[in-house]
Amino acid sequence: MRGQKSNLKSSIGFRGVLCSERTGLRTRLWLGIFQVCLANDIESKYLERKDYLSRYAHQRMVQKREASSDPSQEYGSEKAWSRALKEDLPRFIPFLQKKCGVEFHGRILEIGAGGAWLSGELSKLPRVVEVVTTDFSSKLLKEHAPQVFKLLKAHTSKITRMPADFHEMGFRTNYFDFVVSSSVLHHATNIVQVLREVKRVLKPGGRYVAIREPVWPLMKMKSRSKRSKSGPGGLPVNTYTLAHYKESFKQAAFPLEVKRVNLSRGLKYYVDKMVNGITHARFAFIVIKRPVTHKTTA
Numbered sequence: 564m565r566g567q568k569s570n571l572k573s574s575i576g577f578r579g580v581l582c583s584e585r586t587g588l589r590t591r592l593w594l595g596i597f598q599v600c601l602a603n604d605i606e607s608k609y610l611e612r613k614d615y616l617s618r619y620a621h622q623r624m625v626q627k628r629e630a631s632s633d634p635s636q637e638y639g640s641e642k643a644w645s646r647a648l649k650e651d652l653p654r655f656i657p658f659l660q661k662k663c664g665v666e667f668h669g670r671i672l673e674i675g676a677g678g679a680w681l682s683g684e685l686s687k688l689p690r691v692v693e694v695v696t697t698d699f700s701s702k703l704l705k706e707h708a709p710q711v712f713k714l715l716k717a718h719t720s721k722i723t724r725m726p727a728d729f730h731e732m733g734f735r736t737n738y739f740d741f742v743v744s745s746s747v748l749h750h751a752t753n754i755v756q757v758l759r760e761v762k763r764v765l766k767p768g769g770r771y772v773a774i775r776e777p778v779w780p781l782m783k784m785k786s787r788s789k790r791s792k793s794g795p796g797g798l799p800v801n802t803y804t805l806a807h808y809k810e811s812f813k814q815a816a817f818p819l820e821v822k823r824v825n826l827s828r829g830l831k832y833y834v835d836k837m838v839n840g841i842t843h844a845r846f847a848f849i850v851i852k853r854p855v856t857h858k859t860t861a
């Protein structure tokens with residue numbers, strides 16, 4: 564009887580624990596959902612900065628960029644921009660993860676972010692803790708980025724926006740796990756300086772991933788006179804050959820790995836694969852900051 568009582572007690576106790584555990588689990592689940600909703604609902608932080616332009620950029624360049632900063636102009640129409648945001652651009656991260664073995668995590672810096680679609684997409688990855696989103700235009704960061712984050716359902720509580728010139732950013736050395744950029748390097752006044760700066764702020768073993776850089780394909784090599792044109796906001800655009808990019812990375816002592824990018828599907832995938840580099844050129848640049856190895860003397 565005593566045994567039965569204690570059995571009953573322990574079973575009640577056990578059920579009690581189970582019950583409270585279940586309730587606890589349910590509460591935690593709701594709390595989690597609530598936190599995720601909240602995280603996506605709050606505005607990302609914005610840090611004001613003054614005198615952030617280096618000697619490689621000028622206030623006039625920023626003003627020019629801001630005067631025509633509407634991304635739908637760049638993409639031809641509002642509809643085309645919205646389609647790119649929802650369908651085309653989000654294909655990059657799965658491609659980088661699956662085809663290039665890039666596992667984004669930790670603290671990430673985006674340079675030349677503009678409307679910041681890449682920051683928005685990266686913020687949704689579970690292993691990404693923090694995203695610092697920079698551009699030399701504060702207007703783009705303040706007005707466009709929040710709209711893009713909303714559209715992409717970004718995890719805004721992880722994101723901090725702040726103006727910075729990618730030639731000299733003022734961040735601590737060895738600070739970021741990743742630096743990323745989309746369609747940015749060819750706008751640099753001094754590309755080698757940008758690469759040196761990116762390398763400086765990366766932690767040893769950290770990676771720089773650059774996507775959507777225009778590369779001059781083989782079939783257009785002869786018409787090099789057309790290489791310099793105007794980009795968004797009248798910014799100068801340099802279309803470099805792959806050899807030129809490789810040389811710039813070499814000068815920055817940043818060993819480059821070039822990956823062919825192909826986001827097409829079905830038959831188009833195979834056609835694009837064959838002509839990549841010839842009629843058009845789509846590459847991703849992935850660079851690792853090698854940890855410094857100290858030679859031991861015998």
Ligand SMILES: C[S@@+](CC[C@H](N)C(=O)[O-])C[C@H]1O[C@@H](n2cnc3c(N)ncnc32)[C@H](O)[C@@H]1O
Pocket residue numbers: 619620628674675676677678679680697698699700703727728729730744745746747750751775794795798
């Ligand atoms: C072609 S847009 C790319 C924007 C965005 N990353 C994207 O994929 O849509 C290039 C961006 O680089 C920025 N930029 C140009 N020069 C810069 C500089 N010196 N420092 C920081 N950002 C700069 C421009 O403001 C612009 O937003």
